[in-house]
Amino acid sequence: DTGVSQNPRHKITKRGQNVTFRCDPISEHNRLYWYRQTLGQGPEFLTYFQNEAQLEKSRLLSDRFSAERPKGSFSTLEIQRTEQGDSAMYLCASSPGTSGGRGTQYFGPGTRLLVL
Amino acid sequence: AQSVTQLGSHVSVSEGALVLLRCNYSSSVPPYLFWYVQYPNQGLQLLLKYTSAATLVKGINGFEAEFKKSETSFHLTKPSAHMSDAAEYFCAVGGYQKVTFGIGTKLQVIP
Numbered sequence: 001d002t003g004v005s006q007n008p009r010h011k012i013t014k015r016g017q018n019v020t021f022r023c024d025p026i027s028e029h030n031r032l033y034w035y036r037q038t039l040g041q042g043p044e045f046l047t048y049f050q051n052e053a054q055l056e057k058s059r060l061l062s063d064r065f066s067a068e069r070p071k072g073s074f075s076t077l078e079i080q081r082t083e084q085g086d087s088a089m090y091l092c093a094s095s096p097g098t099s100g101g102r103g104t105q106y107f108g109p110g111t112r113l114l115v116l
Numbered sequence: 117a118q119s120v121t122q123l124g125s126h127v128s129v130s131e132g133a134l135v136l137l138r139c140n141y142s143s144s145v146p147p148y149l150f151w152y153v154q155y156p157n158q159g160l161q162l163l164l165k166y167t168s169a170a171t172l173v174k175g176i177n178g179f180e181a182e183f184k185k186s187e188t189s190f191h192l193t194k195p196s197a198h199m200s201d202a203a204e205y206f207c208a209v210g211g212y213q214k215v216t217f218g219i220g221t222k223l224q225v226i227p
């Protein structure tokens with residue numbers, strides 16, 4: 001069990017560019033979550049997957065954001081036409097079984113995005 | 117609907133003193149409650165979790181929390197603060213589908 005990994009750890013981009021982040025959950029974890037965390041705030045829910053199905057998306061997830069989890073393994077989060085307001089830490093977490101929001105979530109180290 | 121309120125965005129304690137971090141929750145279903153800790157530039161790590169089995173929950177690093185339904189509270193305590201406890205602490209409530217986090221409390225430990 002190597003834990004949840006996220007790549008890259010840091011990303012600096014110019015406004016208007018597209019970026020893609022990857023999350024590799026703990027193997028055999030059914031649920032995968034994406035959160036956004038800005039300075040002085042707790043993690044804000046963006047979306048989650050049960051296996052390959054995306055079951056819920058927050059209204060924070062504008063149409064510039066898209067997430068996928070092909071084959072129910074790793075997941076990608078893409079942001080198109082980045083804006084300065086997208087600068088944040090993007091956290092990924094996974095949890096086992098079908099406990100839903102009651103299951104313990106295991107977090108990755110996050111990807112810190114800076115949009116110039 | 118579910119939400120969490122953490123009272124005090126910053127708490128300072130002296131090394132060896134009691135740590136008390138406050139959390140109140142709101143949930144339309146019987147809640148599962150969590151405390152996570154985050155060190156700088158790292159992800160969140162679970163400290164402890166309430167699952168209705170016992171109202172007093174013991175976690176890692178000497179932390180514990182007590183679930184009080186009448187007060188809708190789940191405060192985190194540690195009898196004696198250590199320098200290594202300096203971090204940000206997040207209370208969270210889990211419903212059937214997802215978890216909602218509070219804004220966090222940054223704990224400073226003064227030598």
